[in-house]
Every structure is written in structure tokens, then in C-alpha cells.
Amino acid sequence: MFVLNPAGILPGMLFEQILYMLAPHECMACAAEGNLLCVACRNDLIPIESSCYSCHCATSSFAVCSVCRRASSLESVRVLGWYQGLLKDLINRVKFERAQAGADVLADLLLKSFSGETHNFQIVPIPTTPRRQRQRGYDQAKLIAKRYAKKAQLPYRDILQRSGTRRQLGASRQERLRQLQGVFSVRGRKNDLMTPVLLVDDVVTTGATIEEAAHTLRARGFHRVSALLVAQTKPLDFLQ
Ligand SMILES: [Zn+2]
Ligand SMILES: [Zn+2]
Numbered sequence: 647m648f649v650l651n652p653a654g655i656l657p658g659m660l661f662e663q664i665l666y667m668l669a670p671h672e673c674m675a676c677a678a679e680g681n682l683l684c685v686a687c688r689n690d691l692i693p694i695e696s697s698c699y700s701c702h703c704a705t706s707s708f709a710v711c712s713v714c715r716r717a718s719s720l721e722s723v724r725v726l727g728w729y730q731g732l733l734k735d736l737i738n739r740v741k742f743e744r745a746q747a748g749a750d751v752l753a754d755l756l757l758k759s760f761s762g763e764t765h766n767f768q769i770v771p772i773p774t775t776p777r778r779q780r781q782r783g784y785d786q787a788k789l790i791a792k793r794y795a796k797k798a799q800l801p802y803r804d805i806l807q808r809s810g811t812r813r814q815l816g817a818s819r820q821e822r823l824r825q826l827q828g829v830f831s832v833r834g835r836k837n838d839l840m841t842p843v844l845l846v847d848d849v850v851t852t853g854a855t856i857e858e859a860a861h862t863l864r865a866r867g868f869h870r871v872s873a874l875l876v877a878q879t880k881p882l883d884f885l886q
Pocket of ligand 2: 698703
């Protein structure tokens with residue numbers, strides 16, 4: 647039966663549709679039927695307080711603070727919540743199963759918290775590594791970014807390309823920054839440099855990936871770059 651080895655036989659999205667027909671979604675937290683995360687449980691998620699994503703001092707509208715700004719290409723980094731509990735489960739479902747439904751829920755959650763503050767931006771997804779994208783058959787950050795752009799009625803511009811790197815788990819932020827140098831490039835010659843960019847990704851760990859992406863865009867003449875992320879791993883990662 648195909649369920650034994652779904653990824654090898656059916657493309658991910660088709661498999662997801664069949665799976666949904668066999669077993670409609672139920673809320674991962676309370677098992678209510680109809681959605682991966684029901685409305686009541688969505689309201690239970692505790693958002694991160696507005697702060698600098700790098701040092702976690704309190705700032706307004708998730709601005710990168712003036713100290714961290716000296717070493718950052720980003721103006722603000724909005725993060726929905728910590729990478730734990732329900733949010734972690736939801737992100738992993740987006741990655742490994744039921745990608746479309748999960749991306750839709752995550753985009754809704756982002757929209758609920760941040761739509762009022764992101765109306766001037768163009769949405770640019772941070773591409774997943776080519777290797778991981780081949781393994782999964784889709785790019786989860788793009789799924790989330792595309793849905794967010796559509797729901798918020800913002801231009802979606804898939805202009806960043808990413809080449810492969812050797813990924814070292816547990817590398818410090820400085821090592822990660824070195825590993826990532828030059829992995830992004832910008833597609834297209836007539837890009838809109840003046841509209842502020844909102845980079846979208848799922849999880850931020852050391853911040854090296856969003857910094858390198860922002861640095862690449864700034865070097866190409868984009869005036870203002872910020873980021874929007876679903877979750878952040880523990881602040882400890884920044885103290886290395
Ligand atoms: Zn629920
Ligand atoms: Zn800071």
C-alpha cells in the first residue's frame with residue numbers, strides 16, 4: 647500500500663491531498679476536527695514580546711537595536727514565537743507532512759500578529775538549501791511567504807537564489823556567517839530597490855542566514871531590508 651512509502655511513490659503535494667481525503671485534519675493540540683490548529687488553540691500561542699532579535703533587549707516594532715545594528719544589515723526582525731511546543735510541532739509538520747495546510751496556518755498566525763506593520767513591504771522568501779529542497783520536493787519558507795503575501799495583498803518576489811554549502815551543526819554564529827558568505831545571489835535586472843524588503847523564513851537560529859541574505863540585497867542596492875520569521879530558537883544561540 648502506498649502509505650508504507652509515500653514519498654517514494656507520490657509527489658508530496660498529491661500525497662497530502664490523498665492523505666487529507668483519508669483523514670481530515672484535526673487540531674494537533676485539542677483534536678478538534680477541521681484544521682491543523684483550531685481557532686481556540688491559535689489564541690493560546692504566546693507571541694514573543696517586541697525586542698531586538700539579536701540581543702533581546704526591548705525595542706519597538708522589533709527594531710534591531712542601535713548596538714546590534716552596527717553589525718547587521720537588517721532594520722527589524724519580527725518573530726512570532728519561540729521554537730518550542732505547538733509552534734515547533736507546526737513548523738515540523740510544514741516541513742515533513744501536510745505542507746500546504748501547515749503553511750497556511752503559519753501564514754495566518756503571522757498575519758494576525760504583524761499584518762498591521764507590514765503593509766509597505768515586498769515579500770522575498772529565503773530559499774531553503776538546494777539539497778533540502780530536493781529531499782522534500784518543496785521549499786517550506788516559500789510556501790509560507792507566498793501565502794503571507796497573498797493574504798496580506800503584498801507583492802511576492804522570489805528573487806533570491808541559494809547555492810549549497812557544507813552545513814556544520816552547532817557552528818557558532820561567526821562560523822555560520824563565514825560558511826554562508828556568498829551563497830545568495832539576486833535574480834533579475836529590474837528589481838524594485840525602493841520598496842522595503844521583508845525577508846520571510848521559518849526558523850531563525852544563529853541569524854547568520856537572514857543576515858547574509860540581507861547583506862546580499864543591500865549590496866545589490868536594495869535600500870531597506872527587514873525580516874519576518876515564524877520562530878526563534880532559544881536566545882542562548884546568540885551568546886556564542
Ligand atoms: Zn485546538
Ligand atoms: Zn540588539
